[in-house]
Amino acid sequence: MNKFDDIINNAINNGSLGGANLTILQSGKKVVHAHYGTDGEDAIYRLYSMTKIFTAVVARKLIEKQQLSLTDQLSDYLPEYGNQLFFDEDGHINHSDKPITIEHLLNMTSGISYPSTGTYGKEKTKEHEEAIVAMLKAGRTLSNRDIANSYGRVPRDFEPGEGWEYGANADILGSVLEIVSNKDLETLYQEELFEPLKMKDTHFFVPESETHRVSGVFTRDTKFELVVQHNRPLTKKPENGYLTLPLHNNIDVVAPLYVAGGGSAYSTADDYAVFGEMLRNNGRLNDVTILSGATVKDMVTPSLTEKQMAFKNKDEVGVTVPGYNYSNLMRILTNPEQAKVLGVNGTIGEFGWDGAGGNFIVIDPSRELVAVFMMQDNSGPEPILRRALYKALMSEFKVIH
Numbered sequence: 001m002n003k004f005d006d007i008i009n010n011a012i013n014n015g016s017l018g019g020a021n022l023t024i025l026q027s028g029k030k031v032v033h034a035h036y037g038t039d040g041e042d043a044i045y046r047l048y049s050m051t052k053i054f055t056a057v058v059a060r061k062l063i064e065k066q067q068l069s070l071t072d073q074l075s076d077y078l079p080e081y082g083n084q085l086f087f088d089e090d091g092h093i094n095h096s097d098k099p100i101t102i103e104h105l106l107n108m109t110s111g112i113s114y115p116s117t118g119t120y121g122k123e124k125t126k127e128h129e130e131a132i133v134a135m136l137k138a139g140r141t142l143s144n145r146d147i148a149n150s151y152g153r154v155p156r157d158f159e160p161g162e163g164w165e166y167g168a169n170a171d172i173l174g175s176v177l178e179i180v181s182n183k184d185l186e187t188l189y190q191e192e193l194f195e196p197l198k199m200k201d202t203h204f205f206v207p208e209s210e211t212h213r214v215s216g217v218f219t220r221d222t223k224f225e226l227v228v229q230h231n232r233p234l235t236k237k238p239e240n241g242y243l244t245l246p247l248h249n250n251i252d253v254v255a256p257l258y259v260a261g262g263g264s265a266y267s268t269a270d271d272y273a274v275f276g277e278m279l280r281n282n283g284r285l286n287d288v289t290i291l292s293g294a295t296v297k298d299m300v301t302p303s304l305t306e307k308q309m310a311f312k313n314k315d316e317v318g319v320t321v322p323g324y325n326y327s328n329l330m331r332i333l334t335n336p337e338q339a340k341v342l343g344v345n346g347t348i349g350e351f352g353w354d355g356a357g358g359n360f361i362v363i364d365p366s367r368e369l370v371a372v373f374m375m376q377d378n379s380g381p382e383p384i385l386r387r388a389l390y391k392a393l394m395s396e397f398k399v400i401h
Contacts, residue, residue: 003392003396004022004024004032004034004389004396005034007385007388007392008022008034008385009036011382011384011385012036012037014225015224015225015226015227016220016225016226016227016382016384016385017036017037017218017227017375017377017382017385018037018038018216018217018218018227018229018375018376018377019035019036019037019038019039019043019215019218019376020036020037020039020373020374020375021034021035021036021043021215021268021373021374021375022034022036022371022372022373022374023269023270023372024273024369024370024371024372024397025276025277025369025370025371026367026368026369026370026397027368027400028277028281028368030273032371033269033270037216038215038216038229039215039374042201042270043213043215043269043374044201044213044214044267044268045214045215045266045267045268045269045355045357045359045374045375045376046265046266046357046376047263047265047266047267047272048247048263048355048356048357049170049262049353049354049355049356050265050267050272050353050354050359050360050361051170051260051261051263051264051265051355052170052261052262052263052329052330052353053275053279053329053330053352053353054189054193054261054265055170055173055174055177055262055329056106056299056328056329056330057193057275057279057290057291057299058177058188058189058192058193059173059176059177060295060299060328061192061193061290061291062177062181062192063102064291064292064295067180067181068102068177068180069102070101070102070103070106071101071102071103072101072102073100073101074099074100074101074102074104074105074110074152075099075100075152077176077179077180078148078149078152078172078176078179079149079152080149080150080151080152081099081149081152082099083095083152083153084097084098084099084100084156084159084160085153085154085155085156086111086121086155086156086157086158086159087119087120087121087155087156087157087158093155096159096160098159098160098161100112100160101160102176104160104161104169105169105170105173105176106169106173106327106329107303107304107308107326107327107328108164108165108166108167108169108326108329109160109163109164109304109308110156110160110167110169111157111158111159111162111163111165112125112151112156112165112167112168112169112172113125113154113156113157113167114166114167114168114244115127115128115129115130115244116316118316119157119165121154121155121156121157121165122157124154124155125151125154125168128150128153129243129244132150132243133243144174144175144178144185144258144259145175145179147175147243148171148172148174148175148176151168151172158311161308162307163307163308163311164304164308164309164311164312164315164326165311165315165318166315166316166318168260169262169329170260170261170262170329171243171244171260171261171262171263172261173261174259174260174262175261177261184255184259185204185259185261185264186203186204186205186255186259189204189265190203193275193290194271196288196290197274197275197278197288197290198274199267199272199274199275201267201268201270201271202265202267202271202272202275203265203266204252204255204256204259204264204265204266205252205253205254205255205256205266206251206252206253208234208236208253211232211234211251211253214232214251214266215374215375215376216229216376217229217230217232217249217357217376217377217378218230218376218377218378218379219377219378219379220377220379220382222379230249230378231249232250232251233249233250233251234250234251234253235250235251235252235253235254235256236253236254237254238254238255238256238257243260244258244260244262247356247357247378252264252266263356268374269372269373269374272361272374273370273371273372276352276361276363276370278290279296279299279300279363280363280365280368280369280370282296282297283295283296298328299327299328300327300330300349301327301332302325302326302332302334303325303326303328304325304326304327312326321339321342322338322339322341322342323335323336323337323338323339323341323342323344329353330351330352330353331351331352331353332349332350332351333346333348333349333350334348342386342387343387343388343389343390343391344390344391344394345391345394345395346362346390346394347364347366347367347399349364349365350362350363350365350366354381356380357375357376357377357378357380358375358376358377358379358380358381358382358386359372359374359375359376360372360373360381360386361373362393364393364394364397366399366400366401367394367397367398367400368400368401369393369397371393373389
């Protein structure tokens, strides 16, 4: 406990971190629960991409219920994806007969980008998303389904299955889950996941009565690495100036206009640790079964081929997790030697994912370990702190089996 306190308090005292929460479970027992800086012991955080694992679990749950299949074509639910367009290396648009499947979405091998720069697909996605946001701001009414379907018209960086790119796959998949279940994501996830696990502080919004618990949000000065705290205005109407990349300071007290399965949820370190423990325990927690052990085993089995890994290792997000393969919207450790650059001295099979605000979860079955670190910084993870925490986790908690 003192080691983690020293690491995190040192970052706060040095001005590179504003506030944080840390919850660690080993063998199902809470061994660390601590809060730091501006953040209270029950602070609520925007999860950003840690939302993605919720989406993977709910998708696999609907597959177990035979309401969905890994081999289902995305165009069966969102028709705009029936016309597959992709860029070749010279920037020419081509047609493809290869369909995007649910499995492609779960493994980020669909070719669907996030809006950004650097590739033809990312830039076209950026243009498209800006156009959608402009329509919403002008008063155009568009449903989650309308928005997700519209991305099907954007040419992608490769044909389905031919590469790996970190993109809006979970966001699109969330819309598929709404269609399949005939429920909005808040209702669906509450019924299938949050309520059974008693994750009472996990939603796609923060109840207004709980906004006093929301964490501080910061940005690090690029020259001095000193954090600056921001105000956190409340968004009381479901209208946003963002879609798939919601880096912002506001607090949603109602569900946002576009509920993104890839980044819209809020939670606490304790709630998310409960979720992680369910996965570590092969889909069960106490007397609650969320997924079968066979499904969880499949979820944490590395899925990327050598060709797809080559794409991942060039991707702006994929390159940040050397030594890890990928499956079901999670990283999976396959080469501990390569991962040492991150401070990881872990064992094969460790898995989890991170959020844009710097938060992350580590699940290591060999150590019977679940660790959830929460922070909220618009600059992303504080790299020195992150490496130190990984090293401490793997040195303090030994391999059990």
